[in-house]
Amino acid sequence: MSGRAADSAEAVFREEWGRLLATLVRWVGDLDLAEEVAAEAIAVALERWPVDGVPDNPAGWLLTTARRRAVDLLRRRQTYAAKLTILRVEAERAETERFDAPAGDPDVIGDDRLRLFFTCCHPALAAEARVALTLRYLAGLSTAEVARAFLVPDTTMAQRLVRAKRKIREAGIPYRVPSADELPTRLPAVLSVVYVVFTEAYAASHGPALIRPELADEAIRLGRILHGLLPAEREVAGLLALMLLIDARRATRTDEAGELVLLEDQDRSQWDRAQIEEGRSLVVAALTGGPPGPYALQAAIAAVHDEAATVETTDWVQIVGLYDALRETAPSPVVELNRAVAVAMVHGPAYGLRLLDDLAGAGLDQYHPLHAARGRLLDRLGRYREAARAYRRALEFVGNEPERAFLTRCLTTAEERALG
Amino acid sequence: MQYLLLIYSEESTAPPPQDEIDASMAEWYAYTKAIRDSGVHLAGEALQPSQTATTVRLKGDERVVTDGPFAETREVLGGFYLIDVPDLDTALDWAARCPGAKYGSMEVRPVMEFDA
Numbered sequence: 325m326s327g328r329a330a331d332s333a334e335a336v337f338r339e340e341w342g343r344l345l346a347t348l349v350r351w352v353g354d355l356d357l358a359e360e361v362a363a364e365a366i367a368v369a370l371e372r373w374p375v376d377g378v379p380d381n382p383a384g385w386l387l388t389t390a391r392r393r394a395v396d397l398l399r400r401r402q403t404y405a406a407k408l409t410i411l412r413v414e415a416e417r418a419e420t421e422r423f424d425a426p427a428g429d430p431d432v433i434g435d436d437r438l439r440l441f442f443t444c445c446h447p448a449l450a451a452e453a454r455v456a457l458t459l460r461y462l463a464g465l466s467t468a469e470v471a472r473a474f475l476v477p478d479t480t481m482a483q484r485l486v487r488a489k490r491k492i493r494e495a496g497i498p499y500r501v502p503s504a505d506e507l508p509t510r511l512p513a514v515l516s517v518v519y520v521v522f523t524e525a526y527a528a529s530h531g532p533a534l535i536r537p538e539l540a541d542e543a544i545r546l547g548r549i550l551h552g553l554l555p556a557e558r559e560v561a562g563l564l565a566l567m568l569l570i571d572a573r574r575a576t577r578t579d580e581a582g583e584l585v586l587l588e589d590q591d592r593s594q595w596d597r598a599q600i601e602e603g604r605s606l607v608v609a610a611l612t613g614g615p616p617g618p619y620a621l622q623a624a625i626a627a628v629h630d631e632a633a634t635v636e637t638t639d640w641v642q643i644v645g646l647y648d649a650l651r652e653t654a655p656s657p658v659v660e661l662n663r664a665v666a667v668a669m670v671h672g673p674a675y676g677l678r679l680l681d682d683l684a685g686a687g688l689d690q691y692h693p694l695h696a697a698r699g700r701l702l703d704r705l706g707r708y709r710e711a712a713r714a715y716r717r718a719l720e721f722v723g724n725e726p727e728r729a730f731l732t733r734c735l736t737t738a739e740e741r742a743l744g
Numbered sequence: 745m746q747y748l749l750l751i752y753s754e755e756s757t758a759p760p761p762q763d764e765i766d767a768s769m770a771e772w773y774a775y776t777k778a779i780r781d782s783g784v785h786l787a788g789e790a791l792q793p794s795q796t797a798t799t800v801r802l803k804g805d806e807r808v809v810t811d812g813p814f815a816e817t818r819e820v821l822g823g824f825y826l827i828d829v830p831d832l833d834t835a836l837d838w839a840a841r842c843p844g845a846k847y848g849s850m851e852v853r854p855v856m857e858f859d860a
Contacts, residue, residue, distance in 0.1 A: 448832060496747075498832065
């Protein structure tokens, strides 16, 4: 089957493909083989179902077809390892009937997908490889779609995936869910992969568009899958809440011309209320039952913004308090920057500016949001000449076009005011 | 699967005090005993310092022998364990328990398997 035909078949069966693949990987212990036979089973389904009708148990049908194909391929290999794998696959056969168990059952499929999450996000893999593997095998994107997400040529992404799969196979990275005592050290890597996909969607680091909605949708979908698999993990709920609460403002974040609209200028009546409600109930769960983690705290901050009718009536004191908690659990210069902006809303721009000036010396000098934030505080203080200098600095480091256009407008205004 | 746990550390210029040496040797003995008792241990040795190393290569037919290790890096190979465990996670657990992980770093490399 050609790559394009395989891609479109996978798109039709994307959700099914991910579940099928995860179970096949556990059986055959090899991503390449699992991928090959999953694609073939789906191709056969696309050919036969329109003629023969859809079987009563479509998922079980696909798994059986893929399993038979895997056994055929393994028989041809004739190695000892292949023979052992056939024995394992045949022993798992009984499970096929359970594959179509009703949703909500403590099912084997869920465990398989969780296994695959931890394999794809294993710390022994390079950070880029983890994101690529997760988009390909958990979100079910085609290689071409993953390549677009990274803005690299298809061949580059295909190579990257091949290398990552080789490392999994040859280094013996296992397909297993970490034990309860390992989970705290292993889960953050999984959450971070999903969050990286989301942040890239929300503020694309390169290219013409500020928001790449297809990536935001994928990140939220991955967050939902993960939350379904680990409902008791509060940081998983926190991450899903954070994504939903930020994404609820998507429609108002750029104007018709695709240009950036700041939080204070967004039409809040256009925010997605249903999504905010869902995010809020998840935040409550994420904040309850122990000290909150960094995703829960960031989600709580997003919720405070989403609940406010205007920037002026936003509970900035509470936001500063949440940033104080965040800098305790997950200190970073970026948290300090956002905290300083919130402090400026409570105690005035001069106070916030002092905090930002301290940060410029703390390794954030090439982080354009720092200079953009300085420019805005200097504008508010009427120090337009210095504001213009800050915007120029921000423009040196900004990556996407809408933000560049926005900063250029700020610069022009500041320059005019400096002269006038 | 078999994994080679390579122990890298900086070599001390002056010998540490005797009580430090004793404490560190006790840690290494305890680790070696644990790894042997678990049944995963296939081999393991400590190496003489890198000043004792000699590098040899052939240029055409000519044998070129030079003093010292091939690569000049701060951390040098000081020893190894060869273990047989089910997967990388188990190998990483053993590597993390090794005193070498605390005093330097451990490189974990799978041993290549050839299909019979």
